[in-house]
Amino acid sequence: MGDHKEPGFATLSIHAGAQPDPATNARATPIYQTTSYVFNDADHAAALFGLKEFGNIYTRITNPTTAVLEERVAALEGGAAALAVASGHSAQLLTMHMLMQPGDNFVAARKLYGGSINQFGHAFRNFGWEVRWADPADPQDFAAQIDERTKAVYIESLANPGGTFVDIAAIAEVAHSHDLPLIVDNTMATPYLVRPIEHGADIVLHSLTKFLGGHGNSMGGILVDGGTFDWSKQGRYPMLSEPRAEYNNLVLHEAFGNLAFALGARVLSLRDLGPAISPFNAFMLATGIETLPLRMQRHCDNALAVASWLKDQDTVGWVSYPGLADDQNHALQQRYSPKGAGAVFTFGLRGGYEAGKSFVEGLELFSHLANIGDTRSLVIHPASTTHAQLTPEQQIAAGAGPDVVRLSVGIEDVHDLIADIGQALGKIDG
Ligand SMILES: *Cc1c(COP(=O)(O)O)cnc(C)c1O
Secondary structure, eight states, X not given: OTTOOSOOHHHHHHHTTOOSOTTTOOSSOOOOOOSBOOOSSHHHHHHHHTTSXXXXXXXXXXXXXXHHHHHHHHHHHTOSEEEEESOHHHHHHHHHHHHOOXXXXXXXXXXXXXXXXXXXXXXXXXXXXXXXXXXXXXXXXXXXXXXXXXXXXXXXXXXXXXXXXXXXXXXXXXXXHXXXXXXXXXXXXXXXXXXXXXXXOSEEEEETTTTTTOSSOOOXXXXXXXXXXXOOSTTTSHHHHSOBGGGTTBOHHHHHGGGHHHHHIIIXXXXXXXXXXXXXXXXXXXXXXXXXXXXXXXXXXXXXXXXXXXXXXXXXXXXXXXXXXXXXXXXXXXXXXXXXXXXXXXEEETTHHHHHHHHHHHOSSSEESSOOOOSSOEEEOGGGTTTTTSOHHHHHHTTOOTTEEEXXXXXXXXXXXXXXXXXXXXXXXO
């Protein structure tokens, strides 16, 4: 015990945000499956609606089960506050809705989750929000694209699709030298491996659907406000720095200080756009997080063992996993994520496209599907599935050439995983 005061990561994963239920003494967090909450009296109702007092009104905006999930993830990321929503994509949408006006732009890493590339490049364009792509390995490429209408910089800490670590601190420096917030999607790393706020991130996003929930059974997303960014600059972020008519001309950053972004995302963006998470999913995801440190370490240990084994196979042309000592991303991994290199990586089959298809069909324990971050081991051959619509040149540029196989290594016994891969490789001709 001694004199240390701050609870550790594993303790926070289980206890942060939760206490025995005040109404029933239930130890596990109850699922408050209700849409709405009775006011104590008319003055109480008026105070809640005017943001003079915090309390529950309607589950689109707050719910006690969801609040446990929010406090827990905020604690694990070292943030000031968090807002949980229906999916990772809706967390991205609400974040940008808080920051962007029509005609504004943001600079994003070119290597992102495929769904984010679609959302930014197509859906956001309809709102008049422009994305500018930059090379995540080159911080100066971000700087070169910033102009007076740029409102944010956006990266993934551990980038899709291949699983490479990004120099968060270097990109944070570029963003901050232009008075811009750095937004980091930390889905693939989770706060067990990387805590982006410690490296300069101002807002951290997650698809809770993946490793945080961890069991492949519930969709959810969350935004974490680091409480670090100054939103006061006149005219720059009108949602945060200008009087809101719907709340008696309240100015969010003046009223709520370092909680202004998370609170504004709740009382303006979530209230009006509406992608609320179900209390049941919040319960499932908060329960999943209780075992996050155990699961993530096992994911990393299994992935390293599988990657090391793959490197020695004749049918395998190359393996790209930052945990391997000779990988070009190994130094960044050691710096940002010394506990492990994550669960997701790619490798190449010498037999190319046909070998890739035959391999995914030959696997028995790995599931062939388009997801990551399940307890189960998952596999996909991008060139015949997620990236099939691209030209061969685009496929190669996206890291999805004909020979590429992507694994999300689960937490089964690693000798079973290697045996399954071995038998599937054995079925490939050549
Ligand atoms: C899955 C994923 C998303 C989108 O999250 P959903 O919960 O599917 O909406 C965003 N970023 C990354 C890195 C992801 O893996």
